[in-house]
Amino acid sequence: MTESCWQERLIEARGALFIEIDDGCNRQIAEAIKAFEDEWKPYSLESKCYPLMGLIKRLLDPVIDDYVRSLPSSPPHNLCGIGIKHSFSSLLGQIGFETTYRCLRENIRRFSKMDYFSSEQGNEFIATASTLMFLADQLRAKRPVRIPIKDEQQKSRGVYKRSVSNFWPEFCPLCGEISEYQAFISNPNMSKGKEDDLRLSQYCSSHRPRNSDGTWNPLYKQAIQSKEQFDIEFKRLLCQVSQPHKPNTMSGDELIDEYFFHYLQDKMPTLEQMDDCWNSVQDIFSEQDRLDSATYELMNQRISEIYGTSNALERKDISQLRHMARRMVDLRLNDRKKRMLALKKQDLNHIQISAKLAETEGRKISSQAVSKALNGIRKEFILI
Template identity: 30%
Template sequence: MPLFASAFLLFPIRPIQCQALPLAKTYSLAKMVDMKITIWEGCDLTVAAAIKFFVERSSPYSIFSRRYPILRLIQEVIDPAVADYVNSLPPSHKDYISGVNLGFSEVLKKLGLNVVAQAQRLLLRNFVLTLDQQTSLDKCFTATIESLIELVSECASKRPKKSSPAKGVTINSQRKLGYCEFCGNLTEFSKLISEISEFVANDHEFPVHEKQVLSHRYCSDHRPKLTNGLWNPKYRQGKRSLEQFNKELIRLRRQCAKPHKANANTGNILIDTYFHEWMQGQTLTPADLDKLRNIARRMVDSKFTDTKKKIIILKHQGFNQFETAQVLEKNHYTTMTKQAVSKALASVRKEFYI
């Protein structure tokens, strides 16, 4: 078993069963009150069906409810599917699942949902880097574990329909929680709830008027107005570039979903190839939504245009600056000179080079 697994788990987990699931899209989204669970394409049929049934029954359940504890629902619905899948896997794959000798819900109960999600994500990354040969079994394993990670992560933040966001909090619990609309940071309101939940701060430390002005749509960097009352230039920039931000985010998520082939679906082969090659040097998964959102934000803010992506991939393929300009002019209808290529390369952030 990988050595770093013990840093997160005292008990090794076992997998869940996998067969190809013919989904029309890369993944399907099942709504849970204000949550979504991602079922990956290729996820085991039994596990996928269990997750869908789980979603149908999940409305009153949460980690905070005594009457409807979500761990009980996991035990009733998810545990049997996970156990069947674990029993179908070879020993080599079982080493990459946390809590092998315990039931799925029992591991979550003993270690906590967030800890298990983080540990399993590290184990899965190690599997991809070491054992994964892209066989049907490997693809199914990855898709199933990703689906379970998504399930656990979403359950960790699920609250009852009527509740306070955290113990002792006296503010409106129905306000939206999540990421800033322009990046991967938590909104001001979500960050407050997170700090209270983690006992970093107490509810009484925040005056009522301060709670009321916290944004549930934007982080502190992108809030519409600064503390001095002036309009925030970062908000205006984010508002102007929102469409491009969402476009880049979709491309990144598509490529993360199928990292072994060009899957950004941009409509241009060079741009698709760029995302594919660039992603090979990363350790990102669709579950790393905060990181993907921040990457998309940096792409937009640094004006990393599609033309620059084409230049980067052509450079990676061995073309010099003069040849790159010729290829873009002849085949991609982009007016370009050697000097323009040089200037474009100089403006690209180092993190976006291949």
């Protein structure tokens, strides 16, 4: 089996890239992003025929500039200087996707604290900024990145280079472990004989469908049955991590959104860390009119000093988030239990929880059943 053939299968398995457009995002920008999404697949940073930055400049910059110029001057709206000091593409080019994503995220957090921006009038600005933030994040997938891979005990398993155009092709579709195939092609010391090639799967070694003697692997069978739920939990975790300051799971169920919000609170950077980070980035921004590569270095250095010392989860920690989703599914933390835990967090007793559940789910549950279910939940999932 050739490498490109494998890559195709991996992309197919994982689905294509998508750009999330927030409800309420400025209509012209939303349309420009859709047009961009139709065209961006063959583009990359390295390509001469399909330069990614050129595409952003052509399709997105003019619309974003127009939008920023149309904003009222009071209260002041600031989009990390986009449309005023620099265009979106030149900001991305100068400080990188990662830093742009972080700047926009902090920017949104700041603004959404103000009354005006939580009102209907200010909502379009926040929604538009969020959309650009997601876009910057998705664009990172267009760049080869070295990702540290950790196992469930947080021990390092080495560093793998993420491929240029795919999303997360390196992971086992059922957990946060590296796939056998990716581990194989990333390791130059391994022999690339034909026989080896055939034994490798797109799964990790514990989830490969068949054992080397040809028998079915029971772990695979068990995990593949819950793949749909695993994908749902992973996406919820990813959404929540990308906007930690508010319930952002977008599950369509308030209690579940609340559960994820609280569940991840103590696993993410603290408000203090985020403030530190934002302040130093702002300082650098205000001193510098143009961002050169030295400033860029300085900024990244500051950010990793602040974030890097903690074990705090970030959106880039894909492997940990996938492990987390796997555990939720394997330990049967279903949606009903999540609702119970969210209600318990609101200080309701078991009788009140059973009444609330009956109301939201439309079927009766006794308070005894509630206490039995709550007692059976692993400590790691309880909300403090």
